[in-house]
Amino acid sequence: MKKKYWTIIVGGGPSGMAAALELYRAKKDFILIEKCSAIGGLSKTLIFKEKELEFRTDIGPHRFYTKNDHIDKLVKGLTQEKLLVVKRSTRQFIDGKFFDYPINSKQILKNLGIMMVTHIIVDYFLSVIKYRLLKKPIITFYDYAVANFGKTLANFNIINYTEKIWGMPTNSLSADWAKHRIKGLSLLSVIKKIVEDNLFIKSKSEIKTFVETFFYPEIGAGFIYEQIRNNIERGGYDILLNRYPTKIIHDNYQIKAIQLNVNGDSEVSIGLEYLIESITITDFLNLLYPSPPKHILEAASKLHYRSQVYLFLTIDLPKITEDQWIYFPDKDVPFARISEMKNFSCSMSPLNKTSLLVEFFCNREDKMYNLGKEELFELVLPYLERYGFFKRKDVRKYYKFKGYKDYPIYDLTYQSNLETIKRYLDAFENLYYIGRPGRFEYTSQDQSIEMGVNATKSIINKYENKIY
Template sequence: MPLDNSVDNVLILGAGLAGLTAARELNRANRLVTVIEADEKIGGLARTIEYKGFRFDLGGHRFVTNNPDLDSYVRNLLGEDCLSVPRTSKILLRNRYFDYPLRPLNAICGFGPVMTASILFDYLRQRARVRFIKTAPVSLQDWVISHFGRTMFDIFFRDYSEKVWGIDCQRIDMSWMEQRIQGLSLGKAIKKSLLPGHGQQLATLTSCFLYPRLGIGQIADQLVAQVRQSNPVHTGMRVIKLNHSGFQINSVEVEQDGYRRVLNGSTVISTIPLPVLIRAMRPSPPAEVLAAASQLGSRDLLTVTLMIDRPRVTTHTWIYIPEKNIPFGRIHEPSNWSACLAPEGQTHLVVEYFCSRGDSIWDSSDETLTKTTIDHLVTLGLINRDDVFDSVITRIANAYPLFEVGYSEHCRTIYDYLENFRNLYTAGRGGMFRYYNMDHAMMAGMDAADDIIRCGSPALETVVPVSAEAVGR
């Protein structure tokens, strides 16, 4: 479909779930929309790769929401392809499996009574200390120690968190962990384990989740199919400049196949990484805004998917690997999510490496990565070397915003600047520099679309973070 250069056109930058949901809602309201995606594939992180009869997500993504309307929205999109999958997450540590979240009896059997006593004593001592010394936590380390104690932090949280983010836990902002397992502490986990009816089910630890039969990418595929019925979605098209005057976006310059062109539109919804948006603004933003954007980093993701000549390797949805001597951080077996993701009698493991472009992991050859992955999985007792008959490596740049201590102040500087624009929205994980899950990315896209349909100008809420209460898994 050709580009629509109408002044009434809504330009949507990025074809992840936030952008595609916004596009679908605008399309349903008979608004002209043009979606621009730099990647050759739509869906962002929430896409599914197809390879020789196997299908797998970029790390495994489940859909869970506390919003019944959004739950119905996704179920209607998927129809009969909507599965309910039981969650069985495990921590593989010191050659033993631990339940996640921690269950006291499981910990005693795994850690042993001496270590378990140490964990509980340390936790109680920390809680007593907090009562007398009122120090607000700032870093992930502060928050975890105050909620789980130093011993639990040292055993699991420290090494795993530093593996994920690539920096010391004292430099990681507490908000990531606080949102990831909001409301949870060791004490609450123990109460819930010993008294099953105690307390409300934590959204992050739900026992079942929604999953599409053919992989998480089905959600984006359904969205884009509806948008493309009457509006263009362009892939391989990169945003170069956003031209503006008087705090209004006038046009967007894009590049595709070496050719540049200028697109006009009445409104822009940006879901591209926030620092990328700021650097693309012309004229350039004030120096303090550019400086704030330069302080916002990202973490990249690399997955090694091994094709296994066995019907099944594990029974788990995820296995977390915190130990430092193992370079990857998480494993999942897609066939445990849907039997349609692998050929009959075979399975595959998706192994996640958290890394940064230019480091030794990112720059390793595919052969080295495959060998390293197989070696460690054999050592862990998960596979035999002869089980593996193929592999595929996937590199994903800018996979996760990097939440370093102080990032919220940098974001505030940027938000204050963007709030001046009358026809610019930001939405989604990268666009807002927030730890959004799929449901909140979709809701952000809906909110932007609804506001445009209703009044045609950005509401303040679209350029500030959602509250912690709104953040789920």
């Protein structure tokens, strides 16, 4: 380790790794520091070995999809022929019935019945009157869902799942999350899509949820970031794993150095010209030395996060479903989503074996977050057996892992608190706070990659403009 680097990157998730790739390509001096024992952040792929067998899973499967040509090219260049095009197959389990996605209109009519379908359509038009003609403001997620789908459909499969994810009523959530998640989606766009599908018209829709194919690296989403790591390390640059800053020293709105833990208790100070970091924004503020003003820390304490628990089961069957994801919006089912990794890529499980990832959303203080893996397994098994996926005897092993602060919660005050914090951080001339945790933004991996690329471009521009 040197005493000073041109740029220090803290955080080796997609945003930090993308920033590192661009710095490596521009032949600039940098080091990347990651607190975990592996890079990839939330987009890493975990490997579970059972003797000679190898099962792989993402931390919640990660499809790759982007509208940005530069990011598309970048990822395809890194993964080449190892990037598969996967046809999307998803289902939802609501009120004891499975619903296919892409949408199957006959199945919807059969499962819901004509009365319910009529109710959905009438309610939708009532919402159009209320929100479009009478201009009722759309402030909360509840408003957004009802305005775009009508009360009956919103309650049937949007509001319940959203409340399961966030653990709070949708009228306490900002409409901003809907804009991230289901932008452009409405009952009208769903009907248009059904008509197009039935008439075999190729849809021109830009709505992310309607995308019927996506990219997936053959051996898991983490492959993208392992490829970046291989490039960087081959170029002679360092990635420091299991290291994290204990202090970020600043003066007069300039980050001067970071203090780093090395080997347990001892610490070392490293100087820098620029800092790119994707630490959770609240954690970052707490590392600043001297501490930020009280009102900034107060604003940070009002930003909240949702965490996740995962149960990964390895199964002695060649296949369980045809789906990549199955969603469970009903609140009486304890988990939110299951995924069969083999349906993303057959290389994710050994031959004639498969696996299932079960995802739970919770808060850190919830009982669920601290359940043992046996308790979690016993909790989910009756449901999975009842739905006909497999029997207890088919399960080889199961593993539990947890996420912490995975989902930034867009509640009704997050925006004003975030703006207060950003006004403060934006004053630091040589600081680039990026990524999902760094900006408290609900990003997908392509958006985080883009932030990393842009941070590096902006540093290089700034540097070149300073010199000439």
